[in-house]
Amino acid sequence: MQIPRWPIATEREKELIDEVLASPHWGGFHEIVARFEAQFAAAHGCRFGISAANGTLTLELALLAAGIGPGDEVIVPAISFISTATAVSRVGAIPVFVDIEPYTFNMNPSRVQEAVSAKTRAVMPVHFGGPLVDMDRIADVAARRGLIVIEDAAHAHGSQWQGRPAGSFGLLSSFSFQNGKVMTAGEGGIVLTNDEALAAKMRSIANQGRRPDATHFHHFTLGTNFRITALQAAVLVAQLERLPAQIETRTANACKLLRLLEGVDGIRWQQVHPKINRNSWYLMLGRVEGGAGRDEFCRRLREAGVPCSPYYPHTLYQNPLYRSSPCRVTPCPNAEATIADAFWIPHNVLLGAGGLMEEVAEAVRRAILRG
Ligand SMILES: Cc1ncc(COP(=O)(O)O)c(C=O)c1O
Missing domain, CATH: 3.40.640.10 (Type I PLP-dependent aspartate aminotransferase-like (Major domain))
Structure with missing residues (x-):
């Protein structure tokens, strides 16, 4: 790829x-x-x-x-x-x-x-x-x-x-x-x-x-x-001179990839508020539904040649630092749930040309299949 x-x-x-x-x-x-x-x-x-x-x-x-x-x-x-x-x-x-x-x-x-x-x-x-x-x-x-x-x-x-x-x-x-x-x-x-x-x-x-x-x-x-x-x-x-053109490329590719993946079960992609008219697409984020398969999903994608990382291993306050450094923690059930099932694909994937998005979509489809 x-x-x-x-x-x-x-x-x-x-x-x-x-x-x-x-x-x-x-x-x-x-x-x-x-x-x-x-x-x-x-x-x-x-x-x-x-x-x-x-x-x-x-x-x-x-x-x-x-x-x-x-x-x-x-x-x-x-x-x-x-x-x-x-x-x-x-x-x-x-x-x-x-x-x-x-x-x-x-x-x-x-x-x-x-x-x-x-x-x-x-x-x-x-x-x-x-x-x-x-x-x-x-x-x-x-x-x-x-x-x-x-x-x-x-x-x-x-x-x-x-x-x-x-x-x-x-x-x-x-x-x-x-x-x-x-x-x-x-x-x-x-x-x-x-x-x-x-x-x-x-x-x-x-x-x-x-x-x-x-x-x-x-x-x-x-x-x-x-x-x-x-x-x-x-x-x-x-x-900075190149940023606008790169954002356009990433946006077009991200839209294409999401279209190609419509109807594929098992992943929920990041929701983008309708008032956001321009997105840098620094990360393409998603959550593997059901949770247990996230690490395997990332591993399979990487094996297929698509860079993919399993998000952060813990919330900020779960870092050893904040056991001793003063802080205040309010209930964060969503943050704690995402660390178990979220992943990201970096933005350079979205700068691809030719049939790359078709190849990435196929890799995602295969990686999400269980068993
Ligand atoms: C959300 C956020 N804030 C701040 C920083 C810190 O930036 P730097 O690595 O340039 O110190 C980063 C990461 O690099 C980040 O992701």
Whole structure:
């Protein structure tokens, strides 16, 4: 099977990297870093972008900018990559884990509402696999309970809810450019915001407490160095240019694959809210109905040449870390059920051409047959 490789680099990455290599600045002060930040922010309906070395640091940066720290609680989904929770813990606040919806795989806004306490300052929706959390309902809960919204949009580059881009709903939002993401420089991250003061605060924290109106060796706040290199930014400019066409290809292939698999029993695919008009398709998620066959299903698919992983082995709060690190856990029956039967197929499968979707559909059909 001809599964496209990931990551993909073309002459455009090389051309932009050469531009950087020919200059005397390979670090974060090359103008291509600011160029990338502005382009990525604009593509996601935001005024400001502050890049950083990875999408874990950008979550921490967003929380610091929002002034969240000891004594505060932040509501997060029970299923995500660990950084969603550890970023909260690392700024000294307490993650509050809430359940997901069984088939969108996203945080349930009703559970968010129920979990709010006097200490809750923020909610951190994760657009899991690409489709946005129901942002109308999150906005409603946040407005009524006075919560800050910080989107963890690490999976959702280019996704949209009723034409509005992921990353533009929160006071702050964070994206990752880690190797497997739909845009990558190997590592990298960015925080977006429309708030000028928060943008200035984050830029200063990420850049050793400097201010743009002062010289290089004047430091005003307790900052650090979160900067990406110009080489990373060069790669990301090229990756951003290619993102819309890749989303179109993935969408067409995902629709085709789901059509080919209509009527095949044993799998329920991720439900995408009708208000989501554009999906990054970072992951193609599903649940093997009946549960017991999930690992065997993944193994069979991999044997047939289709990459497939069995989701997370546990919820965030079931990690050994959260037996000792302070947190609050609300009942999460859906999250606990999905860890037993869910799987994902990575986005590069959906970049395939020719008859690949027919081949993948046939492999899925065979893999789901029991016995
Ligand atoms: C939902 C989510 N948030 C945050 C991150 C952290 O990003 P990074 O790996 O760039 O630190 C990831 C994963 O990579 C993720 O999947």
